[in-house]
Amino acid sequence: MKVGRLLLVFFTIVLLAAFSFEKAQAAVFSGRSSTEIEFYNDSNDTSVPVYEYLLLNVQDIDNNGMNFKGYGRLATDIRDEVDVDSRLYYAYLEKKGIFDSRLDFRFGRQFVATTAGASIMDGLDLVLNNVGLFNFRLFGGGDTTYYEDYDQDDLVWGGEVNGLFLQKSLNLGLSYLQKWEGSQLSQELIGFDFDYDKQNLVNLYSELQLNYLNDVVSYFLVGGKYYKSSKWNLRTEYLYSLPVFSSTSIYSVFAVEEYEEVMAEFTYNIVPGLRAFGVYTREMYDEFSDADVFEAGIEKIRTDKFSGYLTGVIRDDDDGQDLKGFKARVAWMFSKKFQAGVGANMDVLDRRIDLENDEDDTTSNLFWLYGTYFFTDRVNVQVKLERGSSDLWDEYYHGRARLNVSF
Numbered sequence: 001m002k003v004g005r006l007l008l009v010f011f012t013i014v015l016l017a018a019f020s021f022e023k024a025q026a027a028v029f030s031g032r033s034s035t036e037i038e039f040y041n042d043s044n045d046t047s048v049p050v051y052e053y054l055l056l057n058v059q060d061i062d063n064n065g066m067n068f069k070g071y072g073r074l075a076t077d078i079r080d081e082v083d084v085d086s087r088l089y090y091a092y093l094e095k096k097g098i099f100d101s102r103l104d105f106r107f108g109r110q111f112v113a114t115t116a117g118a119s120i121m122d123g124l125d126l127v128l129n130n131v132g133l134f135n136f137r138l139f140g141g142g143d144t145t146y147y148e149d150y151d152q153d154d155l156v157w158g159g160e161v162n163g164l165f166l167q168k169s170l171n172l173g174l175s176y177l178q179k180w181e182g183s184q185l186s187q188e189l190i191g192f193d194f195d196y197d198k199q200n201l202v203n204l205y206s207e208l209q210l211n212y213l214n215d216v217v218s219y220f221l222v223g224g225k226y227y228k229s230s231k232w233n234l235r236t237e238y239l240y241s242l243p244v245f246s247s248t249s250i251y252s253v254f255a256v257e258e259y260e261e262v263m264a265e266f267t268y269n270i271v272p273g274l275r276a277f278g279v280y281t282r283e284m285y286d287e288f289s290d291a292d293v294f295e296a297g298i299e300k301i302r303t304d305k306f307s308g309y310l311t312g313v314i315r316d317d318d319d320g321q322d323l324k325g326f327k328a329r330v331a332w333m334f335s336k337k338f339q340a341g342v343g344a345n346m347d348v349l350d351r352r353i354d355l356e357n358d359e360d361d362t363t364s365n366l367f368w369l370y371g372t373y374f375f376t377d378r379v380n381v382q383v384k385l386e387r388g389s390s391d392l393w394d395e396y397y398h399g400r401a402r403l404n405v406s407f
Contacts, residue, residue, distance in 0.1 A: 027059065027060055027063075028059040029056075029407070031054065032053075032406045033052070033053070033055075033407070034055075034402055034403070034404050035051070035053075035402065035403045036050070036051040036052075036400060036401070036402040036403075037050050037400075037402075038050075038051075038398070038399065038400045039397070039398065040397070040398055041397045041398075045081045046079060047077050047081035048078040049076070049077045049082060050078060051073050052073060052075075053071070054070075054071070054072060054073070055070070055071045056069070057070075065097065066094075066095045067093070067094050068092070068093055069090065069091070070091035070092075071089045071090050071091070073086060073089075075087070089109075090108070090109050091108050092106045092108030092109060093107050093108055102130055104129065105125065105126050105127070106124070107124050108122065109121070109122050109144065110123075110125060112125055112158070114137075114158060114160045114176075114191055115191030115208070116177040116190055116191030117158070117177040117187065117189045117209070121141040121144060121156050122141050122142040122144055123157075125137070125138075132163075133164060133165065134161055134162065135161070135162055135163065137159055137160040139157065139159070140158070143155055143156035143180070154180065154182070155178075156178065156179050157178055158176050158177035159176055160175040162174070169199070171194065172193075173192070173194070174190075175193075176190055176191070181248045184247070184248055186246040187211075187244065188212040188213045189210065189212060189218070190209070192207070193206065194206055200227070201226070201227070201228050202224060202226050203224065203225045204223075205222075205224070207219065208220050208221075209244075211242075218243075220240040221238070222237070222238050223236060223237035223238070224236055231268060232266070232267060235263075235264070235265045235267075236262075236264045236265075238260075238262050239261040240258065240259070241258070241259045242256060242258050242259075243256045243257075257285065258286055259283075259285060260283075261281060262284075263279065263282075265277065265279045272303065273300060273302075273303040274301075275298070275299055276296075276297070276299075277297060279294075280292070280293070280295075281293040283317075288319055289317045291316065291317035293313070293316075294315075294316075295312070295314075296311065296312055297309055297311030298311075302331070302333065305333040305334075306330075306331070306333075307331045307341075308328070308331055309329055310328050311326060311328070312326050313325050323347050323348065324347060325346045325348040326348070327343075327344070327346075328343060328344050329344075336374070337374045338371070339371065340369075340370065340372075341370055341371070342367075342368070342369050342370075343366075343368050343370075344365075345365065346365055347365065348364070364389065364390040365389045365390070366386060367387045367388075368385065368387075371383050371384075378407065379404070380403075381401065381403050381404075382401070382404065385397070385398070386398040386399070
């Protein structure tokens, strides 16, 4: 979406939210401004993108429970080396409890997610609650995307029904989603999900997504967690995944590879804030050898001054892509105003996808330093410096400084 149109949509909704400001004496404004400058340096070029993020919340703008929420950014690259986009992540009006406290709505740019699929849309999302045992949801609008020009014929719509049973311990859901590109049906997906939670004993869950246009299962997850003891728990999962491409994409005519995964995780709580864990994952591929991944470590959540983790990772397969490495991070709260830390991933594949530039940046070794200084409860500065290296990149550096101001 072009920057001018993006800002027009954003500020139009802001004005709609605040048009009755003089009458809305109970309205409460809050939010955050984040000014960020980044530095990228590799063997090809050096870029210095600058971002201004704005988060705005307006509560009870009509003195009757109407709220506005918005989040967007302006962006440019000082050196004009990379194409960075300004974005409107979301900007919508919402109200809950209309018509005998049963109807909720959101109107504007928003993220919608169901088991059938997800999208960022400019439209309306309606939820009707407590119709017997069930809740009903219907949404639709313009399907927005950050990678192609916004087209008025790109549409998304869908719905969802879910209900609570067995004294609210069982949640069952059915969802449906359609996407249209240039007046052509591009995706049609159906989702099923359930979640059963026996308090202080076991949680069982599953999600299934059916690609109706291709008549195949595109996603299936089933898992369970045993947590009777407060000291330890065990979680196991099976995952099946098949990529879903738009019917208008050239990739839709090519064969796609299935991916399967079996995982088991054991967690032991040593003392409050300190846990040990072990994870085994069996990765199963069509075109490559299957892999066994073992990970074990210890993690300290900050309850006073210290936080961090140390994890050992072993990856074993028959294609020679074995890895034996570790992940580590240490952070210390030196005072109420200053926190800093260091971290390292050694011989651990770290895949980070740059969605803006459609690039896959995979590293084997990554080192970083970071710190946060709190001027006040509402103003702080964050700084982070990374050095990465892999077979893909000999080495690269990435720095970031961000000023956050809450209001």
